[in-house]
Amino acid sequence: MALHLYDTATRDVREFRPARGATASMYVCGATVQGIPHIGHVRGALNYDVLRRWLLHNGLDVLMVRNVTDIDDKILAKAADAGRPWWEWAATHERAFEDAYTALGCLPPSIAPRATGHVTQMIELMQRLIDAGHAYAAGGDVYFSVTSFDDYGVLSGQRLDEMQQGETQAEGKRDPRDFTLWKSSKPGEPSWPTPWGEGRPGWHLECSAMATTYLGPEFDIHGGGVDLVFPHHENERAQSRAAGDGFARFWLHNAWVTLSGEKMSKSLGNVVAIPEMVRRYRAVELRYYLIQPHYRSTIEYSDAALSEAAQGYRRIEQFLRRVSGASGEVRAGKVAAEFAAALDDDLGTPQAFAVLHNTVRDGNAALDGGDAAKSVELAETVRAMTEVLGLDPLSERWAERAGTESQALADLVDGMLAARQRARAERDFATADIIRDQLTNAGIAVEDTPNGPLWTVRD
RNA sequence: GGCGGAGUGGCCGAGUGGUUCAGGCAAGGGCCUGCAAAGCCCUGUACACGGGUUCGAUUCCCGUCUCCGCCUCCA
The missing domain is CATH 3.40.50.620 (HUPs)
Structure with a gap:
């Protein structure tokens, strides 16, 4: 399609x-x-x-x-x-x-x-x-004559005779519903010269x-x-x-x-300003939240809904991390056919996200089942789809590889995790858990996988 | 007054005339795990209200209620 x-x-x-x-x-x-x-x-x-x-x-x-x-x-x-x-x-x-x-x-x-x-x-x-006779100048203003254009109202489904008062009344207007193309400037206002006088653009x-x-x-x-x-x-x-x-x-x-x-x-006064949002949340999670619902549906903003969306995003991010942790680099592959069909249908992002999550689930299952090849293949599909949505967790834009920003942190954490692995090998779980708690308290989440521990910086 | 949108399971949010389910989040149970975390499996039996059409409606039609937007600047 x-x-x-x-x-x-x-x-x-x-x-x-x-x-x-x-x-x-x-x-x-x-x-x-x-x-x-x-x-x-x-x-x-x-x-x-x-x-x-x-x-x-x-x-x-x-x-x-x-x-x-x-x-x-x-x-x-x-x-x-x-x-x-x-x-x-x-x-x-x-x-x-x-x-x-x-x-x-x-x-x-x-x-x-x-x-x-x-x-x-x-x-x-x-x-x-x-x-062409569709506009006229009057007293330095220029107006568009709405009655001169038969199609007026077609886009918005308005009927000219049902329309209530248009823009503010001005003396030069032939019809109150005419709209301003150009407005003459008052003294002290910025203005540009025109054949009809000094003024500034109508909106x-x-x-x-x-x-x-x-x-x-x-x-x-x-x-x-x-x-x-x-x-x-x-x-x-x-x-x-x-x-x-x-x-x-x-x-x-x-x-x-x-x-x-x-x-x-x-x-x-009910505004949620972006500069503040970006300070409080990861921008990519805010993006996820705002593009998931269909573009023609109203979003009733709430912090709770945004947090839920963030969880959803992290699930995708986590999957890609698991796969790259197990199998190395994951490239962007091809998007799923159902994903393409969803977007082709008037940009059906909700369905597209459903496909994305289904692919993540299948990929996780493949990983759990030991089918590395399949998990990589699905991860590549996930990357392709998130790329189209501008959400690719592995892209340069959104990747949060602490190690690339701070080799010192990476060395430190890797060192602690190595110590923890030794403790675990000796079944000294008390020590292992103390190390994990230290990392957790520092905002670093640790997950044990068959391929060794994975760590991520939270918040 | 005119035009338009919306009311779905605990929450967010799709969709469709009919036994099989959007998807996510949260919850409960299970598997896995030294314990966790993550992941996987299972569970919930929803469609504002009242009529009508139909073998069958959440999905179509009519009406009612509620909410929102535009008709003035606005993403």
Whole structure:
């Protein structure tokens, strides 16, 4: 089965075929860099990272654009409150997002364009829309005329006549539901020159301009959080298609991370910030937790659920360690067919994880049964699958080989374990247990295996 | 008011018109172990509520209740 994806615009699951042969193009709505990233922000990025890895795994070249909205009302307001330049405020938080994505193992995008760097392209797009009669300038602002575009509302399933009041009323608007492409600047605000006056970008315009700049007038996938369906994506789609571009062929939307049943947002104060999470948990375990549920299902965040997920991850990690401890290096093999089928079915990560765990169980059983060859084969499959999910415990990214970081620690522990083995051989279990307790107290877990003791650093 | 999502076993979280089960975590029993740990095996008999369709529904239809999101900035 080939990859099938759910498209918000058509509300069905369709086969995905890249428009341009072996290259898939993705545009993902990144952050408005006004604050510190929380796990909700990162969840979406992780979902699209898994999709990207799956496309790569299937031999496609993937062009991925993840934008940075570095100018908007909130950035200006917050920077002003903090008494800092708006551009510094934006740059600071852009780095915080970048760090969060990296910490959780997201592959870097092909490019992360900033809105402020693409004003030229925005002006061009506005001009095309005005020329085509879909937009108009009024008092330095530029608006998109929603009634001029028949398809308006198709993406979000809204009917124009049922829509409640649109953006804030402005005098120049011909219809209250028209949305702003460009807003004139007030004195003291940052601004850029345009044929219609000094001003700054409206929110929606940048994505259309940047997506088509880098990916062309038509591209494969446009992703973002469900809250962006309306108005953001509806408006993007309207302005681009009205301008004559094909724009996104598939619209993907990831669900929320909620806390106590509510959407996570700064105004509610129920935010779980990434920098703190990464201090408290292993990033790979947080990643595991966030990508296991289906991307269109809401995750109700809880510490308990995260801890459970961490246990699940450690089971996989442990298996790979057991096999490499017994048989040496484990390479990445081929993913299981059922795993591929699961991901091909609209990125069915829950089923994919089930396959992963079943493979781990079989591999453990093979190991227990003395079938080393089979255990290695299954471990190689496990590695391949975890690699697609960005969770490979043996990858350079996530491997926690204390020995490579500290030869001194490794020598010390190995020495103690050798002493313990001698004590055990002499059936001096009291001494053996004292040594093990010492290690345990130092945060080092010891496991005896037929091939000798294995140790790992906990926490 | 309009549009959309969700209610599954102790917990997380999939899925399907029908005897065989998602998967994980936790629990109990067993095997293994000097003891542990890890691992393996076994156990739990779930699908919000009320109707209907059906030989048979958790899965389809209708209704009810509850929760959540979007319609204003938002991942």
